[in-house]
Amino acid sequence: MAGERILVIDDAEGVRKLLRASLAKEGFAARFAGSGEEGLEAVRRELPDLILLDLMLPAMDGLEVCRRLKAEPRSRAVPVIMLTGRGEEADMVRGLELGADDYIVKPFSPRVLIARLRAVLRRRSEEQGEEAATLRLHDLVIDPTRGEVRAGEELVPLSHPEFRFLQLLAASLQDAESGATFPAPASSGADLLPDPASLLEQEGMTLFALNRLAGIAPLFDRIPESLLQQSPWLAYYGALARFQSRRGDAAGCLEAARSGFATAGNRPGELLATAQILLVQTLFPDDSGSAATLALAGEELAAAHLSQLSAYAQIHVAQCLALAGLFRCGDDPRVAHYQELALTLGEEQGLTGFGALAYFCSGYQLLRRGDLRGLLRLLEEFASLLQHPQTSSCERLLLRLLQLYALLLQGDDLNRQRLLPQLEHGIDPRLLERSLVRLELGLLDIAAVLQGSANPRDLDSCQAWAEMAPRPWAHRFLSLGALLALREGDQAWAGAMLAEARSLLALCKNPFDLAWCGLLLGGVGLQLDDDDFRADLMAARAAAAGLGNDWLADAIAGVLLLCDLQEGEDIGQELADWLAASSRAGGLALRFTPREIRQRLLEPALARDRRAARPLAASLDLVLTDGNGPVPLLDVQTLGGIAIRRGTRTVIPAEALTPAQRELLALLVSVPEMKLSQEEVQLDFWPDSPPEKARSSFDSLLLRLRKTLDTALAPFSARDCLQLQKGILCLENVRVDARIFAGEVRLGLDLVQRREYWQAGNAFARAHALWKGPFMPGSSARDLATGYREELDLLFVVGMQNWAELLIDSGQIEAATEILLQALRTDRTNDKLVRTLCRCHLRTNNPLKARQVMQDYAATLRREAYSSEEIDQILATFPTLLRQNSPPA
Known part of the structure; x- marks a missing residue:
């Protein structure tokens, strides 16, 4: 294999230096290009045998280079190995879909790179030496010469890895029909070409790891069950592809695959099928009691044959065994072993999204131990997995379940109820039927009732x-x-x-x-x-x-x-x-x-x-008061109106309070610790009255307010909540929505700074639920109360802006739009709110709505007496798309 021409497209001098020495040592003829444009020009001059392509290139990135290479008939067949950073999984997925043959995560071992490079070259050489015969899977016609798959008369759009995988599957079925069998995989070495069984396992598990198998499930649905079960590989991958939509059919295929692998002596394949059956029985438990026996068989197979599988398959098997062990025997050391193995391999392969089950096992163990802090830290780590393309619907359900448990332990009933509908959003209802998740929700309900939440x-x-x-x-x-x-x-x-x-x-x-x-x-x-x-x-x-x-x-x-x-x-x-x-x-x-x-x-x-x-x-x-028994805590509503509640019952509505009484309550709520001296109250209410007159007016106001409270709170006394001691008037033993709201927003902003985004979103959601409108509307414009109202308005706008950003990042564009519109009603000239709202509309491919938002903003600025020049300067910073056809300022 010496002498093959390798083109390296990478702008990093250190990488080029390392590859120059390594490739030369192995006898390869290497050429180098420092940019995508240089690389394409080099391909036009001389077609290489293989391309090593860095994703992060200046100007034209590696994905665009790969797309152009695969679009050209002359260079389409040239194998491409991508060089990626650890945080570029989404780009890696796109690269594989564009036709890249493999990827290597930086930093890499030169020996590993050479071995992978040789394997790709050898595979290409054998493919070119074989006759490109048309293959069939029932009514699926696979044409290698054209790179096409047809289902009946319909052309099926497939990525290159998906096509190659189906080609291998069809070949495995032909071998089965002819009586040949794929041998069990041998222990792999750096210079060994993967045998057909290993190659099929690697290709299929790569697609599974990238959450791409479910996309070709409709093709498996076309194949009769009897035909699927003729080849253990076909049965196995048919089960994986349809696991989330046709669980009953998948179970039959898995049993056939396990039996077929065992008959052929393919122990690694038998391990794969056994682990998947175990996963199904764990996620969808029944009365059979066979899971324990199956788990022991899986562990015995894993001890002997796990290392013979590809890294992707090892990760999956380890996760299946960890999850089954967790619900079979609790915190057994074997659970920790398989869990750690899956996470380590996932990190090494840059497949963090494929480790969702292992993350769930870690979180569930923290939950069992009652370690709320540890659970919250873990939830922040894997919150991004909920949107990760490698995370399946089933894994997403389990991660949501952990979030529900954490919210329960925090006593956050509001966000728990908010999350429950999201649990089923975009999920096939069949995934929840009689599932582990549904059964765990029963345990959640027990804990919720114990802590006094509404009966679920x-x-x-x-x-x-x-x-x-x-x-x-x-x-x-x-x-x-x-x-x-x-x-x-x-x-x-x-x-x-x-x-x-x-x-x-x-x-x-x-x-x-x-x-x-x-x-x-x-x-x-x-x-x-x-x-x-x-x-x-x-x-x-x-x-x-x-x-x-x-x-x-x-x-x-x-x-x-x-x-x-x-x-x-x-x-x-x-x-x-x-x-x-x-x-x-x-x-x-x-x-x-x-x-x-x-x-x-x-x-x-x-x-x-x-x-x-x-x-x-x-x-x-x-609450406990001095000299008295416990009294109920009072809730004072001040946002969007005034009311005093005990539990869910309003005991003093707004109309029961005089304007002066409402203003006194607003003043007390506005100051730190809700305490104010009698002299300050008198100066604020009666600045022009003599001291004796002001004191008399104060006594009269306090007496009438206490009388109103006594009537509503009987048999409890107003003095339990409105106290005057040593000339200091204060509110005690009350819970005020405005102060809780401010605390939640500040907590959310602090959590954003600490990059704890999931908890930040929960804090903003609690704040939003409290916000019913401005502080004490209708009260007079006293300086302290007015300043507090403005402070709360600003907190609302800033908090909702931050929450909207978090919602956008998590794909909840509709919810973010509603939040931004509500915040804009509080501050219509807030530039940041307007820009974020425009971004929401653009993300949903609605530029007309985004343009209308910008035009409404311009009209608002005109009403606020901004000059035409100022408005033009502001609008000039908006995207050009939004400024087209907009009326002049």
Whole structure:
């Protein structure tokens, strides 16, 4: 193979120097070009045998060079190996689709490059030496001479890698029909040409890794099942391509592939099929109980033959084994081994998007251990995978599931409800039917009910899901149903569901289930005075402790404390220890201790230590006042209007307050800590009145406001929330929407600076939900309140601008457009909002709408008395496309 002409197109002198020495040492005739234009000219002068093409070239990039090479009949057949950086996966996918034969990630080993280069050249040589015979797959006609595939009379548009893959598949079927079989792959060396089986495995798994197999699933649908199952490779790839759309057919093909590989003695192929069957059984569990046996077989095959597979296949097999192990045996060391193997290989191959299942395994282990911080860090790392072209719909579902769990642990019910519809957006509904994701949503519902969220299911749906779910999973829905039945007062039904759930939970080996469901069943059993509730709780606490989940163990300990209290035991010290422990980790233990249990523990906690009991009271939306019992926390709405609420009920509407009372509340909310001296209030309200007169007016205003509050809040006192002490007037024990809104926007902006974009978007979403309009509309223009209103308006505009940018980056253009339009109603002359809105319309191929936005902006500037010259200068910075045919300023 010495003497082949290699053209290197790369502008990096260091790379050219390295390749010059390496290629010369191996006997290749190398030429070099420093730009795309030089490279194309070199090809025109002398056709090389192979091209090494860098993607990041000045002026004309490598993708354009590749496109031009493949568009020219003379150079179309010249093999191209792309040289890419680690962060250029999307470009690499496009390059392969344009016809590139292989890619190598920088920095690379010269030995690896030479071996890959030789393999491509040898493959080309053998292809040229073979007769280009037409191949058939049922009614698919594959014409190698034209590079075409026809389905009946219809020409099928395919990329070069897809065509080459189908060509190999058809050849494998002909071999099977003639009685020949592909041999098992040999251990690969640098100078060995891949045998046909290895080549087919590599080509197919490359397409699978790039999430391109599903695109040719319709072609597999045309092939009868009987024909698919004649070749194990055809059966295997037919199953992979149709896994997300025709799961039943895929299962049959996988069994046929596994059997065919085993019969042919192709152990690496058998490993591939076994791993995929295991993945299907994990994602779509049933009552068969065969997964454990299959997993052991897969692990034995992997130990002996995993290294004989391509890197892509190794990644996939490792992920399948890790996921199956995670749900079969928890945090087994083998799970960590396969998970780490998949992530390492994915990083080495530049296929981070192909590691989504391994990321899910990592996140789920953090979730089980109760490590919320670690889970949030991981979610930020893989948030981009949700839009990654290599991430399949199934993987996207699992990653969304982790996001839902994180939101639940944060107590962010708003974003959890916002995310749930996105879970099914763009997903084939068949992927959710009886799936692991659907079953995990049942566990999510349990945790949501425990922390007091709105019931996600009614009693009938819990019973229906318990009957539909595989028996090893039905306890989740029965446990939730038992609690809901108890809350509805149906103790008989609660007891029946409790007994059935308990019998199924006894067979469960998943410690996460044992902890959550045991907590739920123990709480229900305690309230039903059931004999076995303590055993439920002890088993649950042991499971949580085994996972290293301290806050979940503390939540279970809270229920056990109430057991001891009801049995007449002195729990004073244990209660104090529990209050201290349950307040750690962001109060997660308190949040997930059943609300009924927290309510019954509050009285003894107050008797023991009022100060230590404050977090417990706060978890019930109660506050402790000096000398009094707990009182409900009041919500003061100030955005878009004024109202005072307790829970979901409005106790003081705007019309119940006089203008002066509304202005006093606006003034107090506007200042730091909501505290202001009496003298400052008097000067602000009655600047021209004598001190005695101003003091009298102040006393009268405060008295009337307190009387209004007393009437609405009875039996509680207005002095619990509106206090005057030592000449300082303050709002206490209230929750004000404007202040929460400002805090959420500032948090979102801080998270953007820290590049924690997923959490930033959640903070902006919470802020947006609070924004009902400007601060205290209709109140007079007092300096402090006016300044605070302007500050909030600015925060709204800046926050929504940042959120819109995040939404655009994640492909949610429609949502970003709505947010920008709302922000523009607050600040119509905001240049950045206008430009971002134009970008949204351009991203959706709607330049007319973008141009209309710019024209409306010009009209707004004219109304704001901008001169024609100023408007022209501003509009001149917009894209030329938008300025065409626009009216003069």
